[in-house]
Amino acid sequence: MITKMLNNGVEMPQLGFGVYQIPENETANAVYQAIKIGYRLIDTAIAYGNEEQTGLGIKRAIDEGVTNREELFVTTKLFIQHMGEENSQKAINDSLEKLGLEYLDLFLIHQPYGDIYGAWKALTSAQKSGKIRAVGVSNFDAAKLIEFVNMNGIAKPQVNQIEVNPWHQREIDLSYHVKNDVQLEAWAPFAEGRHDLFTNSVLMEIGDKYNKSVGQVVLRWLMQRGIVALAKSVRPERMAENIAIFDFELTPEDVDEIAKLNRDESAFFDHHNPAMVESFMERL
Template sequence: MNTITLNNGVQMPQLGFGVYQIPLAETAEAVYQAIKAGYRLIDTAAIYGNEKETGEGIDRAIKEGLVTREELFVTSKLFILQTPEETAAETIVHSLSVMNLAYLDLYLIHQPYGEVYGAWRALAAAQKAGKVRAIGISNFKSAKMIEFVGLTDVKPQINQIEVNPWYQREEDQIWHEKYDVQVEAWAPFAEGRHDLFQNPELAAIGQQYGKTVGQVVLRWLMQRGIVALAKSVRPERMAENIDIFDFSLTEADMKRIAALDKQESAFFDHDAPQQVEWFMNRMLDTEK
């Protein structure tokens, strides 16, 4: 497994497993199977509602001797309603408690809304207290990331953003490199949108190496120096997605993939009014 060194010296696996949208009853098993398949980076979030089940999968893998806690890199995220400083501090403690962990490896501000500066002070304090090893942001556009870095004392280690063949974020990556904030890709497969898994260009690139579309996409992200999170509930796909360290894409392959960029999210724009409205409603829902 490739590793990446963050701006505070913490090392993390470059490829990870995400649990977004995994049905609650399947989460613990999926996390356990992912660890069994070799994943060491596990990504959840308070809003996914499955921190407890994620913790159970981790616990089982540790108890069965598949892995030690120190070998894992566990991430969770703070949702919008929890952003005021005090609530953020409580939420970190809550995440640790429901996941049954003494510390998290990474904690992120999930969305770029609300009082993110107060939340950041709580994350920085948690990091100082040893509750989290690395802290970061998510879904911050480059301009907002630059503003955030400029106005805070502790630099984020990570910005977790959408990156996939349809939305490649090359310019954003350059800005993040300039500020030494590591880009982590969510939805590397765009959840299959625009028929990603059937794309003839990606399939043809893979055929040269006996690799699948999914493997080509993840390999492309590895070669760009991006951390990637892939999700699957199927053990055979978990194994497929991690089997990407025995081949390399050529410059020509990378250029063919670069040509697929639509320069637009496969999901939504975080600044679109209807999207912000959706998030605000979601926030109110979670308060009930």
């Protein structure tokens, strides 16, 4: 597995397995199967409600000798109810207990709302104590990231996880992440199939050239942009397909064609939409 070096010297696999929206009763087996197939980056979150099941899948893989803890890179995230230093400290310990782990490889602030600075103090304190290897944020656009990097007064995030896919390519955001030495990680690389992504003629034509699927083309496109990507499936055959992307390379012409698909808009929600922000605030 190809890795990316974070700004604190920690190595992170460039392709990972996400468990968002995987049913609770299927999560443990899905995580186990993903690790067995070759994934080493596993991504969950408090808000997903399946940390415990994710931990059970990890434990099974380790107990059966499929991998060891040192080979895995496990991520979870603080949701907005857990912002503030004291709340975040408790949530960090709760996540470690639910996952059955002595440390997390990456802990993110899930949304850019609430007392994110208090939460950041808790994360960086836990990092210093060895409970967390890398810390970061999620859903921070480039402007918010720049503010956070310059204002938190403690430490620079290692990672920012945001929506990136052919409909929302985030080229400007990527340039500022590179400038600030923060690793960009993509959630929803397939946009959950919205706007008929899996039958898009441009992506299908590129895939046909290499005998690859649309999903493989999208993941390879992200790899070549230096972005860490998360793929999700409960089907082992699809997990195996998604990870088989290191034996071909897109040409500059392919990349140019994909660039034309950019709509420069989220396939899900706008973090600047007042109604969306209001709904998040109601959860506080």
